Amino acid sequence: MKWTQTLIPTLREAPADAEIVSHKLLLRAGLIRKLAGGVYTFLPLGLRALRKVEQIIREEMDRAGAIEVLMPALQPPEIWEASGRAETASNVLFKVKDSSGRQWFLSPTAEEVITTLAANEINSYRQLPKNFYQISLKFRDEIRPRFGLMRAKEFIMKDAYSFDATDEGAMASYQKMYDAYTRIFARCGLKAFPVEADTGVIGGNYSHEFMVPAETGENEVVFCEACGYAANLEKATSGIPKTAAREVGPALEKFATPGVVTIEALSKEPYKVPANRQIKTLVFIADSKPIIILIRGDDQLNETKLLAKTGAVAARPATPEEILPLLGAKPGSLGAVVNVPGDVKVFADERLQGANDMTTGANEDGFHFKHVSIERDLKVTAWFDLRTVTAGEPCVKCAKPLNIRRAIEVGHVFKLGTKYSEALNATFLDVDGLRKPSVMGCYGIGVTRTLQAIIEQGNDKDGVIWPLSVAPYQVCITPLTVAPDSQAMQLAEKFYAELTARGVDVILDDRDERPGVKFKDSELVGFPIRIGLGEKSLAKGEVEIKPRNGAMQFVKIEAAVEAVLGLAA
Numbered sequence: 001m002k003w004t005q006t007l008i009p010t011l012r013e014a015p016a017d018a019e020i021v022s023h024k025l026l027l028r029a030g031l032i033r034k035l036a037g038g039v040y041t042f043l044p045l046g047l048r049a050l051r052k053v054e055q056i057i058r059e060e061m062d063r064a065g066a067i068e069v070l071m072p073a074l075q076p077p078e079i080w081e082a083s084g085r086a087e088t089a090s091n092v093l094f095k096v097k098d099s100s101g102r103q104w105f106l107s108p109t110a111e112e113v114i115t116t117l118a119a120n121e122i123n124s125y126r127q128l129p130k131n132f133y134q135i136s137l138k139f140r141d142e143i144r145p146r147f148g149l150m151r152a153k154e155f156i157m158k159d160a161y162s163f164d165a166t167d168e169g170a171m172a173s174y175q176k177m178y179d180a181y182t183r184i185f186a187r188c189g190l191k192a193f194p195v196e197a198d199t200g201v202i203g204g205n206y207s208h209e210f211m212v213p214a215e216t217g218e219n220e221v222v223f224c225e226a227c228g229y230a231a232n233l234e235k236a237t238s239g240i241p242k243t244a245a246r247e248v249g250p251a252l253e254k255f256a257t258p259g260v261v262t263i264e265a266l267s268k269e270p271y272k273v274p275a276n277r278q279i280k281t282l283v284f285i286a287d288s289k290p291i292i293i294l295i296r297g298d299d300q301l302n303e304t305k306l307l308a309k310t311g312a313v314a315a316r317p318a319t320p321e322e323i324l325p326l327l328g329a330k331p332g333s334l335g336a337v338v339n340v341p342g343d344v345k346v347f348a349d350e351r352l353q354g355a356n357d358m359t360t361g362a363n364e365d366g367f368h369f370k371h372v373s374i375e376r377d378l379k380v381t382a383w384f385d386l387r388t389v390t391a392g393e394p395c396v397k398c399a400k401p402l403n404i405r406r407a408i409e410v411g412h413v414f415k416l417g418t419k420y421s422e423a424l425n426a427t428f429l430d431v432d433g434l435r436k437p438s439v440m441g442c443y444g445i446g447v448t449r450t451l452q453a454i455i456e457q458g459n460d461k462d463g464v465i466w467p468l469s470v471a472p473y474q475v476c477i478t479p480l481t482v483a484p485d486s487q488a489m490q491l492a493e494k495f496y497a498e499l500t501a502r503g504v505d506v507i508l509d510d511r512d513e514r515p516g517v518k519f520k521d522s523e524l525v526g527f528p529i530r531i532g533l534g535e536k537s538l539a540k541g542e543v544e545i546k547p548r549n550g551a552m553q554f555v556k557i558e559a560a561v562e563a564v565l566g567l568a569a
């Protein structure tokens with residue numbers, strides 16, 4: 001490709017709304033352009049890099065035995081109602097109406113479509129296992145799109161869905177995808193690592209996310225350097241000890257705490273109850289019913305765990321107006337010792353199990369109880385791990401201190417079980433003559449997000465540093481004069497032809513620009529190898545070969561093509 005023939009609109013400055021380095025570089029290097037918030041056009045170079053990422057994904061999915069299909073973006077709401085997600089995923093669904101007033105959903109994912117297909121096409125165990133995948137445009141009604149392609153309203157996703165006859169088969173399919181993902185991200189030059197993840201609104205019972213460490217990532221990952229334990233903060237557990245038991249203390253005692261409504265205030269004079277001896281009482285509305293949650297005063301509730309453990313579809317903190325008639329007090333004086341209606345469930349964090357001599361609200365404004373013994377004085381419906389892990393806590397596996405790091409989620413593998421196959425009747429006739437639901441898995445890769453993660457991980461002050469595997473062009477030939485009869489331009493054309501014939505992706509910067517401008521643009525776009533053809537070097541019979549991430553080499557003209565092929569291998 002000749003530079004003047006394509007469109008590479010590089011920018012010296014990034015637009016003000018680009019907050020993170022990869023978003024700035026996508027714009028500055030002329031890879032994408034914004035049409036509206038969260039909606040982008042891929043320019044020629046951005047599209048070339050994107051297609052290379054897609055091709056790596058396609059090759060590895062095919063290698064893992066998955067088969068490519070293409071499903072519609074327009075999906076009828078009925079199948080979403082059947083799976084129950086018309087409601088649970090409602091906040092992210094793009095809904096459109098056709099001219100007859102019929103409603104459609106724009107696909108954010110395709111479990112319902114593929115399961116409908118399987119219900120019709122797969123009838124016997126002999127047809128299993130099957131793993132279908134597609135690479136296509138997806139839509140998400142993102143209220144606050146941000147960070148360029150990271151959180152967009154429209155994006156490209158690779159989604160795959162496996163169908164197996166047995167649970168063991170489903171685990172084998174899961175493992176194949178897990179291994180394929182490991183290869184895909186490695187081939188994209190990304191340092192991505194798998195972490196245990198929550199299964200969230202998609203449902204299912206086993207899941208990993210593939211994370212790329214980055215300061216700007218929207219996820220927090222808990223990990224252990226010592227043993228390799230890694231989990232999303234929403235899911236992570238630690239080996240933190242339970243609350244130390246004290247000798248069985250005196251009986252429960254109510255005491256006045258006028259104006260005290262926070263854990264902190266109760267920890268100060270004159271009360272001096274440390275946060276780790278307080279029980280924090282929270283009221284949530286879970287699937288429209290109030291529930292009480294007890295966690296230790298120095299811990300934070302993890303709402304993802306709350307949903308996962310209680311099985312609730314949705315939960316939100318109750319308002320003071322909802323709490324007062326329920327418990328008889330305002331937030332700040334709440335507890336579960338007295339005045340808890342019999343039909344309100346009480347869920348407590350495991351760290352409080354067996355704790356005694358604790359302090360908690362008395363469900364009477366301005367009063368607390370002390371000497372509270374959990375087992376003796378209050379009724380807990382169920383104990384769960386409900387707290388959020390913090391850095392430095394002992395690892396759940398090896399007891400070494402845990403770290404927390406920010407990361408970008410680029411892929412996700414789920415073992416779904418039979419949730420969708422039961423809901424949408426995707427059954428098959430098994431070898432024993434019985435009709436059974438297929439055991440499913442689903443597997444996503446954010447393709448456009450992966451592209452941006454590659455840039456977020458590979459850049460310096462001058463621009464993008466592409467891995468060879470996904471660079472829009474691997475080699476940029478830069479003659480410093482472009483007069484057609486000059487030695488520089490004639491050699492440039494010769495190298496261009498030879499390298500292209502040897503299978504290298506080459507761009508020839510044939511612009512009549514100052515050398516400084518050309519070098520700067522080539523560094524900004526981040527081509528992995530630049531061949532500089534300047535008068536001084538040519539006079540010595542040499543060309544300049546500059547790896548984007550390495551030192552300049554001077555190579556004899558005759559040896560130049562082989563030298564570049566060595567670097568591009």
Ligand SMILES: [Zn+2]
Pocket residue numbers: 224225226227228229395396397398399400
């Ligand atoms: Zn560990």
